Amino acid sequence: MCQVSIKVCVRHLSDMFFFLAFICECLGPTQKMNLFQSVTSALDNTLASDPTAVIFGEDVAFGGVFRCTVGLRDKYGKDRVFNTPLCEQGIVGFGIGVAVAGATAIAEIQFADYIYPAFDQIVNEAAKYRYRSGNLFDCGNLTIRAPWGCVGHGSLYHSQSPEAFFAHCPGIKVVIPRGPVQAKGLLLSCISDKNPCIFFEPKILYRAAVEQVPVEPYTIPLSQAEVLQEGSDVTLVAWGTQIHVMREVANMAQEKLGVSCEVIDLQTILPWDTETVCKSVVKTGRLLISHEAPITGGFAAEISSTVQEECFLNLEAPISRVCGYDTPFPHIFEPFYIPDKWKCLEAIKRMINY
Amino acid sequence: MNKMYGLCFHAVRQTAGLKSSRLLQRRAFRVSTLHRQQPFDSTLEKPQFPGASAEFVDQLEFIEPNVISGIPVYRVMDRQGNIINPSQDPQLSKETVLNFYQKMTMLNTMDRILYESQRQGRISFYMTNYGEEGTHIGSAAALNPNDLVFGQYREAGVLMYRGFSLDHFMAQCYANADDLGKGRQMPVHYGSKDLNFVTISSPLATQIPQAAGAAYAVKRENSNRAVICYFGEGAASEGDAHAGFNFSATLECPLIFFCRNNGYAISTPTNEQYRGDGIAARGPGYGMLSIRVDGNDVFAVYNATKEARRRAVAENQPFLIEAMTYRIGHHSTSDDSSAYRSVDEVNYWDKQDHPISRLRHYMTARGWWSEDDERSWRKQSRKTVMEAFERAERRLKPNPELLFTDVYQEMTPQLNKQRESLWRHVQQYKEHYPLDLYDK
Numbered sequence A: 001m002c003q004v005s006i007k008v009c010v011r012h013l014s015d016m017f018f019f020l021a022f023i024c025e026c027l028g029p030t031q032k033m034n035l036f037q038s039v040t041s042a043l044d045n046t047l048a049s050d051p052t053a054v055i056f057g058e059d060v061a062f063g064g065v066f067r068c069t070v071g072l073r074d075k076y077g078k079d080r081v082f083n084t085p086l087c088e089q090g091i092v093g094f095g096i097g098v099a100v101a102g103a104t105a106i107a108e109i110q111f112a113d114y115i116y117p118a119f120d121q122i123v124n125e126a127a128k129y130r131y132r133s134g135n136l137f138d139c140g141n142l143t144i145r146a147p148w149g150c151v152g153h154g155s156l157y158h159s160q161s162p163e164a165f166f167a168h169c170p171g172i173k174v175v176i177p178r179g180p181v182q183a184k185g186l187l188l189s190c191i192s193d194k195n196p197c198i199f200f201e202p203k204i205l206y207r208a209a210v211e212q213v214p215v216e217p218y219t220i221p222l223s224q225a226e227v228l229q230e231g232s233d234v235t236l237v238a239w240g241t242q243i244h245v246m247r248e249v250a251n252m253a254q255e256k257l258g259v260s261c262e263v264i265d266l267q268t269i270l271p272w273d274t275e276t277v278c279k280s281v282v283k284t285g286r287l288l289i290s291h292e293a294p295i296t297g298g299f300a301a302e303i304s305s306t307v308q309e310e311c312f313l314n315l316e317a318p319i320s321r322v323c324g325y326d327t328p329f330p331h332i333f334e335p336f337y338i339p340d341k342w343k344c345l346e347a348i349k350r351m352i353n354y
Numbered sequence B: 001m002n003k004m005y006g007l008c009f010h011a012v013r014q015t016a017g018l019k020s021s022r023l024l025q026r027r028a029f030r031v032s033t034l035h036r037q038q039p040f041d042s043t044l045e046k047p048q049f050p051g052a053s054a055e056f057v058d059q060l061e062f063i064e065p066n067v068i069s070g071i072p073v074y075r076v077m078d079r080q081g082n083i084i085n086p087s088q089d090p091q092l093s094k095e096t097v098l099n100f101y102q103k104m105t106m107l108n109t110m111d112r113i114l115y116e117s118q119r120q121g122r123i124s125f126y127m128t129n130y131g132e133e134g135t136h137i138g139s140a141a142a143l144n145p146n147d148l149v150f151g152q153y154r155e156a157g158v159l160m161y162r163g164f165s166l167d168h169f170m171a172q173c174y175a176n177a178d179d180l181g182k183g184r185q186m187p188v189h190y191g192s193k194d195l196n197f198v199t200i201s202s203p204l205a206t207q208i209p210q211a212a213g214a215a216y217a218v219k220r221e222n223s224n225r226a227v228i229c230y231f232g233e234g235a236a237s238e239g240d241a242h243a244g245f246n247f248s249a250t251l252e253c254p255l256i257f258f259c260r261n262n263g264y265a266i267s268t269p270t271n272e273q274y275r276g277d278g279i280a281a282r283g284p285g286y287g288m289l290s291i292r293v294d295g296n297d298v299f300a301v302y303n304a305t306k307e308a309r310r311r312a313v314a315e316n317q318p319f320l321i322e323a324m325t326y327r328i329g330h331h332s333t334s335d336d337s338s339a340y341r342s343v344d345e346v347n348y349w350d351k352q353d354h355p356i357s358r359l360r361h362y363m364t365a366r367g368w369w370s371e372d373d374e375r376s377w378r379k380q381s382r383k384t385v386m387e388a389f390e391r392a393e394r395r396l397k398p399n400p401e402l403l404f405t406d407v408y409q410e411m412t413p414q415l416n417k418q419r420e421s422l423w424r425h426v427q428q429y430k431e432h433y434p435l436d437l438y439d440k
Helices: A035-049 A072-076 A088-100 A116-132 A163-167 A180-192 A242-257 A274-284 A299-314 A341-352 B020-026 B094-119 B133-142 B156-162 B166-174 B207-221 B239-250 B280-286 B298-315 B343-352 B355-365 B371-394 B413-428
Strands: A010-013 A016-019 A030-034 A054-057 A081-083 A105-108 A142-148 A173-175 A197-202 A210-214 A226-229 A234-238 A261-265 A268-270 A287-294 A320-324 B148-150 B227-232 B255-261 B289-294 B319-324
Touching: A016 A242, A030 A035, A030 A180, A035 A072, A035 A180, A035 A197, A035 A210, A054 A088, A054 B207, A072 A081, A088 A105, A088 A116, A088 A142, A088 B207, A088 B239, A116 A142, A116 A163, A116 B239, A142 A180, A163 A173, A163 A268, A163 A287, A163 A299, A173 A180, A180 A197, A180 A210, A226 A242, A234 A242, A234 A274, A234 A341, A242 A261, A242 A287, A242 A341, A261 A274, A274 A287, A274 A299, A274 B413, A287 A299, A287 A341, A299 A320, A320 A341, B094 B133, B094 B156, B094 B166, B094 B355, B094 B371, B133 B156, B133 B255, B133 B298, B133 B319, B133 B355, B148 B207, B156 B166, B166 B371, B207 B227, B207 B239, B207 B255, B239 B255, B239 B280, B255 B298, B280 B289, B280 B319, B289 B298, B298 B319, B298 B355
Parallel strands: A054 A081, A054 A105, A105 A142, A142 A197, A173 A197, A234 A261, A234 A287, A287 A320, B148 B227, B227 B255, B255 B319, B289 B319
Antiparallel strands: A010 A016, A030 A210, A173 A268, A226 A261
16 A cells, blocks of 8 residues: 655645645545545545445534535435434444444544543443453444544633543554544544544644545554654654644744754554654654643653653653643633644753753 | 324323333334424424424323332243243243253352352352343343343353353353453453353443444344343443433334343342332333333243344334342342341242242143252252363463453554563562463
């Protein structure tokens, strides 16, 4: 399968730059798609090739509140794309059962902020199904999708990034794309992966991120981080929306500070690609990890801990984390809350001058 | 094509409360469309609300929940094993009935021996099924072997009926190298792919929405399979139960919900678990056909499950069976139920209303079972159980490598590193680890 190779091209989206992916032609004809359309494309491919596949959740029948399932019910039938009652624990529990019975289950949780009622089903059941049964049963056919991350006005309950809660749960995979091309490839990998996967979709990028996306199905490997640009002085690690912030920070660091940054998109949070990150830090000696989720117990803590174990003697400065504060996600204070490019640039300055 | 069926629940205004049998009769239709046939019409004196199909009423009156005279208990035999209404006798063959009896008693014998073995420190934990054998055997016999079973933890008789060997039961309880579950779970957390019995997990009621999902997938397969989901009256209080009931009804799943109402959830009696008329009364709230049966009457359980299965598959809708019974044993080996109930209460059920003795009376009345048969069967079944027990005792535990496998389908680099790190550590400190007990 042809690997997706990335070239930089910048699109200005409000006050943030979005860095587009370009893919090689071997993946076939492409079409301009935004992120929600690339998700629809992945789901369309899946329903076409896998007769057992079903998509369900709240409001998916009419197309979904973020339009990710538009047209699928008409195309594939109401027994394959259907609404469920308003109950996240039921959606995931039901999804596990579909998967256990051997069918492909794609469950939508309307916002990642509402995934918690399903936490027991995800952590105690889905993640442990194969292990506890001695591999007699499993729910590898289950994929859970949820809109994720800040959106400008989402406040406490429409902005959360809960990946850290699930990173602590052996048995599931947690995947976060940075754009339409990645989203389709990573989602298709999650669906075909024989383990239960949670796929978080950065909602701020649903409309705003537009790329040329292959129409045919393709996969991007899970548990493989991607080096988006090479550098020699600092390693920047992020995922999802924050990748675009980091790429801009890398440009600013080069221009203003003459600092060469290596930017890594982690892509899969669990199981994560320790090798790529450590290899980079061995080279650069400095690491900055950034995410919107609150800093304490956030996933940057896990990365930081592992890297200092593996690369202690290579470090030129303490590992830096630029994250959300330890508060619920605020409404009107969002511009102050988010780990923006100025905070990241400042952290790089401190590391360089350490 | 909008075939709109009516959904008629009579709002009961008499103080007698819900007349359940009439309710079940009138409940002939299902709403099979999302859209109304006619547009909203304000000239009609009928409510136009999309959310309910009903008439207007101009008297203020609350519907009384009926717990004094609730949903009646369906039975076929009286407590002495006599058939009450011959038309309800399933008229099973002698061979079938003897099999029922032998499975129930074999389960009982295995329970006694494994409970004892926990007391002696041979296994870590055990849960008996005393008093509920009828619910297991009666329902299991009414299913097809390839119907998928989701259980809670007190349904070992279903597995036994389907042919799970004593060796496999014991292997799981001893967590030895023959355990199909590879030694990962506490005793009584059985599972069998061959027998279509999904592995038990400790969290309660989680299996209920899962069963709905499995039934939905099975419906799409068009394979004439049903799914059955067992749970206790305590687990029915969990949110997952509400989720499973609602999903199965709205998504039209071929599923039997089988509630074992045995009077206690550990120490919590039913009057602290719910205030309504048990679990069966909740079914109509979800649009589900429901019945309450005498769980200690194996034929009543059989008849109800058989009919529910037939209709669930034919009509793609869920059924709720509430089997009333009594938990004669303690909740588990970690429980001493004399702390919260009297010995007299337990003795009543053990002596006066037990599924095994009721069936035995039925059999002896027909000359199918004698005292000699009883004596020699007891001796034989005990011997069989003891032999399996001794084999399980001697068997090694699984290789500790199995600590690390099956977390994912594939081994991950991190897990591999951790596995190697454990191996190196154990090599260095081997005298502190019980390696001799484990398979190499």
